[in-house]
Amino acid sequence: MKPAYIDDQWSEDPKGYSIRSGYEWLRPKHALQSWKNFVWNKWNYPKHAMISWITMNNGLKVKDKLYPIGCCPDNRCCICDTAVETQSHLFFECLYSRQIIAAVETWCGFKVDVSMSALPNGIGPKPALKQDVHSLIWTACLYFIWTQRNNARINLQLIGPDNVAVTIREEVKRKIRARLSKEPTQNDRVWLRK
Numbered sequence: 001m002k003p004a005y006i007d008d009q010w011s012e013d014p015k016g017y018s019i020r021s022g023y024e025w026l027r028p029k030h031a032l033q034s035w036k037n038f039v040w041n042k043w044n045y046p047k048h049a050m051i052s053w054i055t056m057n058n059g060l061k062v063k064d065k066l067y068p069i070g071c072c073p074d075n076r077c078c079i080c081d082t083a084v085e086t087q088s089h090l091f092f093e094c095l096y097s098r099q100i101i102a103a104v105e106t107w108c109g110f111k112v113d114v115s116m117s118a119l120p121n122g123i124g125p126k127p128a129l130k131q132d133v134h135s136l137i138w139t140a141c142l143y144f145i146w147t148q149r150n151n152a153r154i155n156l157q158l159i160g161p162d163n164v165a166v167t168i169r170e171e172v173k174r175k176i177r178a179r180l181s182k183e184p185t186q187n188d189r190v191w192l193r194k
């Protein structure tokens, strides 16, 4: 942390100490994440954004974390039971998730890049419309894969990947319809309708 005083001079403000500058000195400052505009995009459903934010901070309580502290009897994936349940496995490697994402990609014509390394830089000017839609689809995929994982763990039930992809598609279309009447230009509307 930056020192509070340098040679008897308040380090945050040459005019001297104030409550505001004291608060700024104390406040933890984190580096901006390249994915922040994807997660907190206004097109996203808030519940999808929240799960995506937790995911990107590696905070989901997957069994790889729960097992060592005795909260579950094993660390196997709740969905496929063939691998250790890590976030990476759940979203990028599990066959079930890959089938969902493949079905969504077939529908939307996008490559749904859900790995951090594949994300375009989200910092900077307002994301373009395609990026808004990409965020909407990407966060919906994370949300529904996670809710199905919980469905498998708690209810011992699992909806087929094609049906989950249909649910994602309908949620995304509902949001796009709502947005169509607002900001997009005529060109944007033509692209969205396609």
Ligand SMILES: [Zn+2]
Pocket: 077, 078, 079, 080, 081, 082, 083, 089, 090, 093, 094, 095
């Ligand atoms: Zn799995």
